[in-house]
Amino acid sequence: MKIGKLLRAKMGTSSYEKVQSEERANNQKALQTINQIKEHVKHMSDVVLKDIATVEGIVTIIHCSSLVENMTMQNMIFTPLANHLNQIHQDAEVIDSTDTEKIVSNIVVGHTLLYFHRKNLLLSMDTFSVSTRAISTSEVESTVMGPQDSFTESLQTNISLIKRRIQNPKLKNEDRIIGTETNTKMSILYMEHIVNQENLEKVKSRIDKLDYPGYPDISILKQLIEDNPLSPFPQFYMTVKPDTAMHYLLDGRIVILMDNSQEVVICPTSFFEMFVSIEDYYNRWTTTSLLRMLRFGGFFLTIMMTPMYISTLTFHPEILPYELLVNLQESRSKVPFSPLLEVLFIELIIEVLREAGSRMPAKVGQTIGIVGGIVIGTAAVEAGLVSNILVVLVAISALLSFLSPTFVMSNTSRFIRYIFILSAGLFGLFGQMLAFAWLISHLLIINSLDTPFMTPIIPRKASDLLNSLIRFPTSYLKEKMGISRAQKK
Known part of the structure; x- marks a missing residue:
């Protein structure tokens, strides 16, 4: 008062x-x-x-x-x-x-x-500050040579890992907020003086037009902006390695990162690049060329091996040498099923083991996968459910499917293999060739950012051949890949 x-x-x-x-x-x-x-x-x-x-x-x-x-x-x-x-x-x-x-x-x-x-x-x-996972080695893309760090689920950390490698003001990153309900932050990275502006505008336009409630992982975003969403093939490359992202940025590609996601998307990408690892550039050109041919050939072997077993035993036994045919017939003497049902049975068993092993705790999963495969395979042969030769073929086919550095491509090869199995069971080698014709025509039709998916195999320019199945020494690899359509030559 x-x-x-x-x-x-x-x-x-x-x-x-x-x-x-x-x-x-x-x-x-x-x-x-x-x-x-x-x-x-x-x-x-x-x-x-x-x-x-x-x-x-x-x-x-x-x-x-x-x-x-x-x-x-x-x-x-x-x-x-x-x-x-x-x-x-x-x-x-x-x-x-x-x-x-x-x-x-x-x-x-x-x-x-x-x-x-x-x-x-x-x-x-x-004042946003939450606990994030520390930078660690990758469990998805393990490499022997080169940097061992990998992206985390923090967008800012991932951007810093790239900018630490490319200390150039021409490296640009544009942020976006996506997800009508989640408001998830993402970023588009590119080299301003190298990137093809038409590709960049396409990526921005597709992202800006999205109307989707939420993105728990960047793989959802990738599927929504792909050219051919109905295709079994991934049309954009995904990686967890910062050095891989840096390599493609310098080639004129566009890298998309998203908060809460460890992987990043690289576009445009070709079918051939699904079999290329960043470790290829750290290794000698001779070793790299051998590994690339092994990966590329392994994709076609994994989709052809078990269908060929069906075709030869069901429709074309005459194409096999007599001694091998006798061994196959002896192996199948107790099997009551047709080769088609026999293959489908063992393939589904392998899928069950693979899925169960991936869902179990790490220490239990490996043991169950190895022991389960041996026990079930041996028991199935002794019970006369499958032939021992088929068990060997399916095991080799399963291993070949993991030769691709990208796990999504491994899943694709498994799906494609079932198409070939059904085609071989219905029409034999003729059905396999029909399925193969469909596969090639499909690969020629699909695009990545409106660029042909088969670009490096059918090169846009001669220099692409220097970095294809045969990788020439590093001193020859000065040109940007044709699929990049880069500004800077």
Whole structure:
């Protein structure tokens, strides 16, 4: 009361009442704003509202405790509020206190809001800080030579891994927010002076046109922006290796990264590049050429081996040498099924073992896979369900399917193999050739960013042949690949 009388005597009755009226109005507005925020976050148990007294009056701090660590709050909010209030005003972004939608969206992405009651001022600071997995070696794309680090689920960490390798201002990254419900952050990386602008605009356009609720992994995004979504073949390359991403960026490709996803997407890509590993460029050209031919030939062997068994035994036994035919007939003497049913049975057993092994704990999965395969295979042969020669063929075929460096391509080869098995069971070698003709025609039809998927095998330019099945020495590999259509030659 005495303070009020002194202020009234010093300021005058009218001025004092005016100040009091403004304070009451500010308090009412502050209370209304805080109540509105509380109403929108009342079912979000991890949202914390805390009032702190500062030299500028009461400040209400609002943040999501599950997205902001306590140490971050201490360093970025509490300490500056107590000692360096000007720093808060310099670093924070002013937002409209009546825009409740923006207020809530800031909270759920890890921002901290500071509401100054006296000034009716609402500030937002990016304090997002959650625990992330440390950079480690890749369990998906293991390599013997070269860097061993791999991407993590943090977008910023992944970008830093690439920018640490390419310290060039021409490396650009454009961010996007995708997912109508999840608001997931992603980034498009490219070399500005190398990338083909037409390809870049296509990628941006396809992403901007997406209307999908959420992206738990970047593989969902990849499927939505591919040229031929009905094709069993992946049309974009996916990797977890930063050095692989760097290699394709320097070749003029576009790299897409997404928060909460370890893998990155590289586009455009060709069918042949699905059998190329970054380790090929660290190895001698002779060894690399041998491995590339093995991987490429392994894809066709894995889809042809068991169908050939069906064709020869069902329709064309005369094409086999007499001694081999006798051995096959002896091996199948106790088998009551046709070669088609026999192959389908053992192939499905292999699929079950593979799927069960991948879903079990790591220490149990390997044991079950190896022991289960041996026990079931031996028992099936002794019981007369399958022939021992077929068990060998299926085992080799399964191993060949994993020669491709990309796991998605391994899955594709397994699917394609069933098409060849059914074709061989119905029409023999003629059916296999029909399936093979379909495979080649399909590969020639599909595109990657409107670029033919078979580009390096049917080169756009002669220099592509230097980096194909036969990889020439590194000194010859100066030209960009034709599929990149790069600006810089």
